[in-house]
Amino acid sequence: MKKKLLLAVNGVVVFVALLCVWQAVVWVLHIPPYILPPAIIVGRTIVTRFPELWTSFWISAEAAAAGLLGSIVGGLFIALIFARLPWLRRMLFPYTILLQTVPIVAIAPLILMWAGQGLFAVALVTFIICLAPIIANATQGLISIDTNLLQLFLMHNASQGQILRKLRLPHSLPYLFVGIRISSGIAVIGAITGELFAGSTRVGQGGLGYSILYAMAQLQTDYLFALVFAATILGFSFFFIVMFFEWLFLHKWHESAHSEGSES
Amino acid sequence: MSSIPEILFRDVAKRFRATDPPVLQGIDLTIERGEFVTILGPSGCGKSTMLKLVAGLEPITSGQIYVNGLEPKNARRLISFVFQEATLLPWRTVERNVALALELEARSREDALQTTSRLLELVGLTNVAQSYPRALSGGQKMRVSIARALATKPRLLLMDEPFAALDEINRDRMNEEILRLREAGNWTVLFVTHSVAEAIFLSSRVVILSPHPGRIAHTISVDLRYPRTTTLRETVEFDTLVNQASRLLREAHRA
Numbered sequence: 001m002k003k004k005l006l007l008a009v010n011g012v013v014v015f016v017a018l019l020c021v022w023q024a025v026v027w028v029l030h031i032p033p034y035i036l037p038p039a040i041i042v043g044r045t046i047v048t049r050f051p052e053l054w055t056s057f058w059i060s061a062e063a064a065a066a067g068l069l070g071s072i073v074g075g076l077f078i079a080l081i082f083a084r085l086p087w088l089r090r091m092l093f094p095y096t097i098l099l100q101t102v103p104i105v106a107i108a109p110l111i112l113m114w115a116g117q118g119l120f121a122v123a124l125v126t127f128i129i130c131l132a133p134i135i136a137n138a139t140q141g142l143i144s145i146d147t148n149l150l151q152l153f154l155m156h157n158a159s160q161g162q163i164l165r166k167l168r169l170p171h172s173l174p175y176l177f178v179g180i181r182i183s184s185g186i187a188v189i190g191a192i193t194g195e196l197f198a199g200s201t202r203v204g205q206g207g208l209g210y211s212i213l214y215a216m217a218q219l220q221t222d223y224l225f226a227l228v229f230a231a232t233i234l235g236f237s238f239f240f241i242v243m244f245f246e247w248l249f250l251h252k253w254h255e256s257a258h259s260e261g262s263e264s
Numbered sequence: 265m266s267s268i269p270e271i272l273f274r275d276v277a278k279r280f281r282a283t284d285p286p287v288l289q290g291i292d293l294t295i296e297r298g299e300f301v302t303i304l305g306p307s308g309c310g311k312s313t314m315l316k317l318v319a320g321l322e323p324i325t326s327g328q329i330y331v332n333g334l335e336p337k338n339a340r341r342l343i344s345f346v347f348q349e350a351t352l353l354p355w356r357t358v359e360r361n362v363a364l365a366l367e368l369e370a371r372s373r374e375d376a377l378q379t380t381s382r383l384l385e386l387v388g389l390t391n392v393a394q395s396y397p398r399a400l401s402g403g404q405k406m407r408v409s410i411a412r413a414l415a416t417k418p419r420l421l422l423m424d425e426p427f428a429a430l431d432e433i434n435r436d437r438m439n440e441e442i443l444r445l446r447e448a449g450n451w452t453v454l455f456v457t458h459s460v461a462e463a464i465f466l467s468s469r470v471v472i473l474s475p476h477p478g479r480i481a482h483t484i485s486v487d488l489r490y491p492r493t494t495t496l497r498e499t500v501e502f503d504t505l506v507n508q509a510s511r512l513l514r515e516a517h518r519a
Contacts, residue, residue: 148347151321155345156368156416166367170355253355253396 037222045222046229052211057230060207063119064191064238067126068183074127075134076176082135083142083168093139100132104190108197117198122207125194130183137179141172174254177246184238192231208234268333270420270452271295271318276327277477278313287313289477291327295454297419300446302455302467304509306517310478311456312348315422318454319345331420339420341369344413346423350405352397352412359384359393362411369416376415383411386445403434410442414449423455427462436494439465443492460513464505465492472509474516481516484509 019039025031026038033041046053078096082089108125115121145167153163195209206214208231215223276291287310295301303311316322317329320336331339344365352361359380366376384390387407397405406426413421427435439462446453457463463470467486474481486505488496496502 146351148349148351149353151316151319152345152347152351153368154321155319155340155343156365157340158368162368166364167353170353173355253398255354255398 034219034221037225041222042225042229046226049223049226052205053226053230055205056208056211056227057234059119059205060188060191060195060209060231061234061237063122063194063207064126064187064234066119066123067190068130068180068187068238070123070127071130071134071183071187072176072180075131075179076138078131078135079138079142079172080164082139089139096132096135099128104129104193108193112194112197122191122194122198122209126187126190129190130187133182133186134176134179137175137182138172141175142168144175145171174250177242177250181239181242181246184242185235188231188235188238269294269330270297270299270332271454272328272330273314274328274330276317276329277325278310278317278322279325286325286477288317288479290479293471293480295452297452298450300453300455300466300468301471302457302463302469303471303473304457304460304463304513305473305478306475306513307458309473309475311458311473312424313478315345315424315454315456319343319422321345341416342418343420343422344416344418346409346413346421346426348425348428350397350402350409352405352408354397357394357396358389358400358408361397361408362415365412365416379415380411383415386414386448387411387441402430403438406430406438407441410445414445419451421451421453423453425456425458428457428459435459435462436465436497440492440494442466443490447491460506460509461497464488464502464509465497470509472512472516482512484512 022036023039026033026036037045082093104125107128111125111128112121115124149167150163153167158166191207192209192212195207196213198210208227212224212227215221215227271293272295273291273293276288277286278288279286291314303314305311313322317324318331318336320338320340329336332342334342353364356364359377362380362383363376366379371379381390381393384393387410389404389407389411392400392404397408400408406429409426427438430438443466453466455463455466464486470484470486471480472482472484473479484505488501488505
């Protein structure tokens with residue numbers, strides 16, 4: 001408990017120190033505010049333009065969440081097929097890696113051209129970059145079953161459905177969460193990238209990506225910083241929400257939850 | 265006693281691949297109902313493979329195996345298999361691990377819970393019924409594994425070096441426990457081990473395999489009365505049998 005408090009204090013102190021350095025640099029070097037606005041101005045912008053910022057935050061959050069949830073459902077579905085049909089897995093698995101290596105910035109315009117300009121299109125961009133880690137990890141979890149465990153189920157004449165429900169799916173859960181954790185980080189990147197191309201998804205308002213473009217065009221550097229701050233918070237929130245669910249499902253029985261606890 | 269043997273091996277051979285040398289060859293063995301037979305041999309002589317064949321988990325290359333007159337695959341509801349590792353499901357509590365086999369065989373939940381709590385009491389694990397396997401010691405895990413195997417009331421128990429990972433004190437204790445449990449259950453056991461003392465202590469008959477390919481080299485009849493307790497280990501008869509078995513095992517290994 002004391003250790004955790006110390007860690008939190010440490011975090012706050014470093015954060016405040018960084019703000020002070022930032023403020024001092026701007027003062028000492030006389031940097032114009034459209035290049036680097038002082039920390040205090042950024043803080044004030046966050047407060048005064050909070051309603052817009054909050055709206056953009058939620059628009060991006062919606063798109064990222066929709067894309068991530070879609071990729072969890074879709075990725076698990078594909079992983080189930082891969083686990084069931086090894087020949088199909090061997091044939092198609094290399095292409096899931098392709099999904100990951102194609103730069104999203106390059107294909108986002110194409111997707112938006114095909115899928116239109118709305119929330120759906122942005123979520124689709126997110127979905128595509130989140131998919132590969134989920135497929136790879138969930139497939140691994142579904143197929144890396146101990147032979148003895150499988151034979152145990154066979155000895156009791158278990159059906160394929162029982163093997164799936166009572167053995168493969170629970171066994172794949174820790175693996176699936178590794179995939180979701182990776183994807184939760186890139187989901188926010190995907191949504192913002194999508195919005196850079198999609199423009200506004202609502203009349204007169206857009207997500208963080210759209211607002212970043214807008215603020216840049218207007219040389220509102222202070223608001224740009226506020227948006228970066230919001231995007232970071234969004235990324236963190238996704239990560240912590242996933243961590244929470246991982247803890248919720250795994251902490252009772254899985255070794256990873258146990259060892260993380262004893263490490264800190 | 266029925267005239268049908270519990271397990272019958274008739275000139276059984278096993279190769280894993282057609283091009284590989286056989287793992288087992290010319291195995292003829294008859295095991296009657298109620299016997300406790302141990303297969304003893306060095307690592308890699310095909311002991312475990314014999315069990316997998318009886319369970320129908322591996323196909324036989326040539327010859328026949330009958331379990332109570334049935335093909336191995338059709339006899340599975342008579343059999344429980346205890347693996348070398350405890351093979352528990354880490355996401356299930358001890359209680360629900362024991363209930364697994366009953367669930368798979370679609371017993372009612374009430375029936376399953378009743379059987380489970382009786383078995384946990386039998387193996388002395390009532391106090392950890394709600395724990396997850398992670399929290400258990402090696403010996404406790406193996407007890408759970410045995411309780412799970414007994415849940416379906418098998419008449420034949422196949423045990424593949426179940427106590428190999430335990431220290432000697434725990435192993436001796438588990439040996440006594442398995443004999444105590446058998447008094448109530450009256451199952452036939454086919455047991456695999458590479459420990460001579462364990463084989464003699466448990467069995468009514470010990471079958472010694474020689475390796476490459478696995479063949480039956482010797483059979484020792486262990487005429488020590490059940491119930492056997494730990495004091496048996498200090499008797500001269502026990503020592504003599506262990507020495508005899510060790511000598512035969514060495515010969516079989518050399519040949």
